[in-house]
Amino acid sequence: MDERVLHGGFRKLTGPIEHWVTTYHTEYWGFRPDKKEAWEEIEEGEIFLFHASASRLLDVPPSQVRDVGKGVIGLGKVGAKSTKDEPAWWEEVHYNGEYPYLVHFSEIHWFGDTTEIRDTPVKQKSKEEMVEDIKGLDQSKISFGEMDERANYRIPAQGSPTNISQPEKLFPLLLERIQGVAPEKHDTDESSTQADRDSERTSKIRSRKRDRDLEPDSSTTSTVTYESSIDETMSGWMEHEHSLDTFEDELLNAGFETGETKYSDILASDNTHIVLAEAKSIHDGNQEDQIRKALGQLEEYSYFEVHSIPKRKQKELTKCLVLTSEPSEEYAQFLQHLQSHGVYTFWTDEYEIKGFPESMERLHTITG
Incomplete structure (x- = not known):
C-alpha cells in the first residue's frame, strides 16, 4: 500500500481478532443490522485502521489467546459496499x-505474518487453526502500550467506525509498518522493575530511514473531516x-557516525565528540510548547543515552536544538543564554544550517 494514502486521514473499525481472519479471506468487513446507518455513511476511498479487540468467540482456554488483540493489526482502503445473507x-x-x-x-x-494462514472460509477451520491464525495477524500490531x-495518544476503544481525532500522532507508527520496518517491543510488562525500564532507555543506535516519499497526490480527495488539518500536520x-x-x-x-535511538x-559521535540532537517543527502558534518540550527531551536523553553509558559519557557532549525555522526574537535571547549551559540552537534554511554565532562556532569546532 502506498504511504500517501495516509495523507487524507483515516478512521478505524473494531472487532474481535477472530473476525479479522474472515476479512483476510474475503477482503471485506461486516456491520450488524443496528449499524446500517454507520455503514451507509462510509464512502469509497476512505482509509480504515483494523482495530482488533480481544478474542471472545473461540471457546478455548484463555491462556491460548490472552495476549492477542487489543491493537491495530492492519489497514485498508474502501473500494465498494454490498450486502450478503450467507454466514462468513x-x-x-x-x-x-x-x-x-x-x-x-x-x-x-x-x-502481521499471514504466510501460514489458509485462504479459506472460517467455517472450514478448527478452533486450533483459528488460534494460530489470530496469532499470525497479531504479530507486529500497534498495541495500546x-x-x-x-505517540502519547491512543485510538478510541469503542466499536463504531470512529474518527481518529489526532491521526498525525500515529503517522510514524503506521509508516513503520507500511515500510516494513520491524517495530521494537513496546507493550508494558507490569511485572518489570523500574531498573528494567530504565535500562531499556539505553537503546542501540540505528540508521535513520530517509527514503521516504510522502508528497500528497493532488488527485486524491479526502472524504472525512477531522479536527486537525492533515495537510498541515504532514x-x-x-x-x-x-x-x-x-x-x-x-x-x-565531517566524519561522524550518526543514527537515531528509540x-x-x-545521536552521532566521532573519536572525541558525541552529538545529541532533537528537532522540532515550529510556527507562531506552537513555538513555546515545542521548544519547551525539546529542551526537556535533550536533558532527559542526555542522561539516559549518554551519561548513563560509560563508553559514551567519556566523550564531550554537544546538545543541539534543531528547528525548522528561525525562532522569534522573543525566544532568541533565551536560547542564546542556554548556550552557556551547553545547549546550542540551529535552524534550516533550505539545505543550509544556520544558528546563533556561538552555536555555529560550536558546530564548526566539533566538525573541524
Whole structure:
C-alpha cells in the first residue's frame, strides 16, 4: 500500500481478532443490522485502521489467546459496499451473529505474518487453526502500550467506525509498518522493575530511514473531516524530517557516525565528540510548547543515552536544538543564554544550517 494514502486521514473499525481472519479471506468487513446507518455513511476511498479487540468467540482456554488483540493489526482502503445473507464470520457460523452489510477493501496492508494462514472460509477451520491464525495477524500490531509510549495518544476503544481525532500522532507508527520496518517491543510488562525500564532507555543506535516519499497526490480527495488539518500536520512532519536530514548531512560530511535511538532524533559521535540532537517543527502558534518540550527531551536523553553509558559519557557532549525555522526574537535571547549551559540552537534554511554565532562556532569546532 502506498504511504500517501495516509495523507487524507483515516478512521478505524473494531472487532474481535477472530473476525479479522474472515476479512483476510474475503477482503471485506461486516456491520450488524443496528449499524446500517454507520455503514451507509462510509464512502469509497476512505482509509480504515483494523482495530482488533480481544478474542471472545473461540471457546478455548484463555491462556491460548490472552495476549492477542487489543491493537491495530492492519489497514485498508474502501473500494465498494454490498450486502450478503450467507454466514462468513465465526460468530455467524457457530453462534447467532449477523453481519449483512459489507464494506469491501480494494487495498489491504496486514502488519502481521499471514504466510501460514489458509485462504479459506472460517467455517472450514478448527478452533486450533483459528488460534494460530489470530496469532499470525497479531504479530507486529500497534498495541495500546506502544501508542501510549511513542505517540502519547491512543485510538478510541469503542466499536463504531470512529474518527481518529489526532491521526498525525500515529503517522510514524503506521509508516513503520507500511515500510516494513520491524517495530521494537513496546507493550508494558507490569511485572518489570523500574531498573528494567530504565535500562531499556539505553537503546542501540540505528540508521535513520530517509527514503521516504510522502508528497500528497493532488488527485486524491479526502472524504472525512477531522479536527486537525492533515495537510498541515504532514507538512510539519516532513519539515521536521528535512531539518534532521540536513543537520545529519553536516555531521556525516565531517566524519561522524550518526543514527537515531528509540528516543533521540540523532545521536552521532566521532573519536572525541558525541552529538545529541532533537528537532522540532515550529510556527507562531506552537513555538513555546515545542521548544519547551525539546529542551526537556535533550536533558532527559542526555542522561539516559549518554551519561548513563560509560563508553559514551567519556566523550564531550554537544546538545543541539534543531528547528525548522528561525525562532522569534522573543525566544532568541533565551536560547542564546542556554548556550552557556551547553545547549546550542540551529535552524534550516533550505539545505543550509544556520544558528546563533556561538552555536555555529560550536558546530564548526566539533566538525573541524
